[in-house]
Amino acid sequence: MFTTRRLMIVATAVAVLSGCASPNPYGGQGQTQGQTDSGSEGMSKTAKYGGLGALAGALAGAAINHDNRGKGALIGAAVVGASAAGYGYYADQQEKKLRASMANTGVEVQRQGDQIKLIMPGNITFATDSANIAPGFYQPLNNLAGSLKEFNQNQIEIVGYTDSTGSRQHNMDLSQRRAQSVATYLTSQGVSGANLSARGAGPDSPVASNADVNGRAQNRRVEVNLKAIPGQQYGGQQQQGTVQQYP
Secondary structure, three states: OOOHHHHHHHHHHHHHHOOOOOEOOOOOOOOOOOOOOOHHHOEOHHHHHHHHHHHHHHHHHHHHOOOOHHHHHHHHHHHHHHHHHHHHHHHHHHHHHHHHHOOOOOOEEEEEOOEEEEEEEHHHHEOOOOOOEOHHHHHHHHHHHHHHHHOOOEEEEEEEEOOOOOOHHHHHHHHHHHHHHHHHHHHHOOOOOOOEEEEEOOOOOOOOOOOOHHHHHHHOEEEEEEEEOOOOOOOOEEEOOEEEOOO
């Protein structure tokens, strides 16, 4: 009899052998307090979702294949585990390359669950009260464009922020123009605009106090949020006898 305990052992083994439970070299780096995703245990997002998927797949496979529950569990764990781990693995690889390309540029790379966030501070992005890209901002944007062309299966949300100085309407307009400047430049460098959006948030969601100069400087920023495309399948896919693999 194929017991629940044996199902769990099979699922765990399949997840490990398929490479899902690989240590995350970026665990705990650039993650927001309270939103770390197994980084403290050294487990990547791939391991979390792949392991859970493998267990669910094993149970489903065993239930479907009544004649050979062991074989059914192995097949179910492998298929569902790989599918669930797909975006976690994709994001792991993208995060790794973004951290390398953004080193020493002033751009901060954060990982929040399966979302990658790039924070571009005001001191490198735009001059005061301007939506014209600063000369020193082109190199980080070029690096980002290269990454987004290589990893082109993301929703890309660009959000502009200001401090609270001046009228709210002026700040909303300015932040929108800044976000749009970044979006326009990225698309001019070959990034697809199909899943790209830009919006201004003005003084909303400050990350520091607007009562002092340093705090206001932190609030003047552009954020680029990278997320999975809803309905998009990531990871290995059987297509006409071949396996499609993402970078």
